[in-house]
Amino acid sequence: MADGTSVPVGVMTPAMAGRRRASSMKRFAQRRSTIAFLLCLPLILLVACFVIYPAFYAIWLSMLNKKMTQFVGLGNFAFLLKRNTFQLVIFQSCLFAITAVIFKALIGITVAHLMHNIPGKNQRIWRGLLLVPWVIPLALSTLTWWWMFDPSYSAFNWILNELGFSSVPWLGVGWIARFCTIVVNVWYGTPFFMIMYLAALKSVPDQLYEAAAIDGAGAWQKLFFVTLPMMRNIIAITILFSLIVTFAEFDIVRILTGGGPQDMTHVFATYAFQVGIQSGDIPLGAADSLFMFPILAVAAFFVLRGVTRRSKEIAA
Template sequence: MAAHAVNNIPSKGQRKWRGMMLVPWVIPPALSTLGWWWLFEPTYSSFNWILEGLGLSAIPWLSDTFWARFSIILVNVWVGAPFFLIMYLASLKSIPEDLYEAASIDGANAWQKLIHVTIPMMRNIISITILFSIIVTFANFDIVRVLTQGGPRNSTHLFASYSFRVGIESGDIPLGAAVSLFMFPLLAVLAFIILRNVRQRTVNI
C-alpha cells in the first residue's frame, strides 16, 4: 500500500520520497538497532517518557516477552521495509497502463483496480520478497543481539542468535553448528515451493 501511494505521487516528488524510504535500509543494522535500543532502554526510554507524559503507564519494552518480541519485529520491519518498498515500486511501474485504462472503461474504481489489476500483476514479486524476508529474518543476528541478546528467558532468539549463544558463548560448538545448519532444509523447502509457484504463474502468463 505504501509503494502504491508513492507510485501515485508526481515524478518530482517521487525522487525525494524514494530517497527518504531508503535511509533506514542503508544505515548499518547494528547502528540503527542501537538507536532503537536507546528508545526502548528501560531507564531513559523516550517512548516511555512520552507515554508517561500522556498519563499512561510505562511499557517494559525489553523485559517482557510480548513487548520484547514486538520490539524485535518493529525494528526488523524498520530495517527491511524500505528495500521491499523499492522493489514493489519498481514492479508497479512495470504494470502496463493499458490494464488500468481497460479497468476504468469497465467501471472499476481505485480499490477494484488495486485488487483485480495491481496485486495479481505483482504476485511474483510479492512471493520473492516474502521468501527473501524470511531468509533474512532467520539469519538475523544484529537486531536480536543489540536489543535483547535473546531475552527475556530466551524468548526472542532467532536461528543465528541462538546458534551464537549455544555455540560460542556456551562453548558447545557442535550444537551451535547443528542449529545453524538446521536452517538450510527449512529454507530450501520453502524456497522450492515459492519459486515453483512463481515459475508456474510465469508460464501461465
C-alpha cells in the first residue's frame, strides 16, 4: 500500500491503513463468529433443554420424597443402598456389562481376524450377513429370543429334547436368565466390535508384518507384537464405548425377563423404569438411575482422552 513516493504520506498511510484494515478484519472476525454461534444455536438449545437440564433436574428430583413435596436430601440413595433388591441390581448391572463386553470384544476380534484373512472382494457379503443382528431393531429381535427361550415348546428346548436332554427353564431360573440376557446382548453387540476392529486391522501397514516376518515372527507373535499394539487405542475406545452402552442397557432385560425371576436380572435402567414409571416413585427411580453416573463418568473420561489423542494424531 505505501508506495513511498512522498515521504509524509508514506509515513502516515501504512499506520492508518493498517488500523483500518485491523478494524475491518476485526469486524469480519466478529461477524464470522456471530454467524458461527448462530449456526450452533439450535444444537446448544436442544442439548441444554433436553440433556443438560434434565441431568441436573434428575439430581434435584432424586432428593425429593415420593409425592415430590418434600426435600429429603440423600434419603433416597440411603434407602436404595439398604435394600436387598438394589444390591442385587448393582451386582447384576456390573456382571451384565462386564461379561457381555468381554465376550463381545473377544468374539468381535476373532471374527474380524477371520474376515481379514479372506480376500477383499468376498468380504462385503460376509460382512453384510454378520451385521444382520445389529441392523434389526433390538426391541424386535429380543422378541424372537424370548420366543426361542419359551419354556414349553421352545426352539432350544426342542433341540435339547431331541438330543436326549431335559428341558431347561431358560428365563425362569435366576442364573440361567442372567446368562440368557448376556447371550442376547453379545449376539446384538458383536457386529459393532467386528466392523470397528476390521477397519482398524486394515489400517495396520503391511510393511510392519513384512518386517516382523523377516525377523522370524510367527502368527501369534505378529498378533501380540504388531496387530494388538497398533490397534490398542481403537480397542480401548470401542470397549469403553460399549461398556457405557451396555451398562445403560434397557431393552433386552425389559422384554426378556422384566427383571424377574425374583429380581435376579434387573439392571439399573429396568429397575429405574419399574420404580419410577410403574410404581410411580419418580424420585426413587431418578436416584436409582443416577447410580450409573459415576461409572459412566469414569468411562467417558477415558473415552474422551482416547478421542482427543486420536484427533491430535489426525491433525499431526
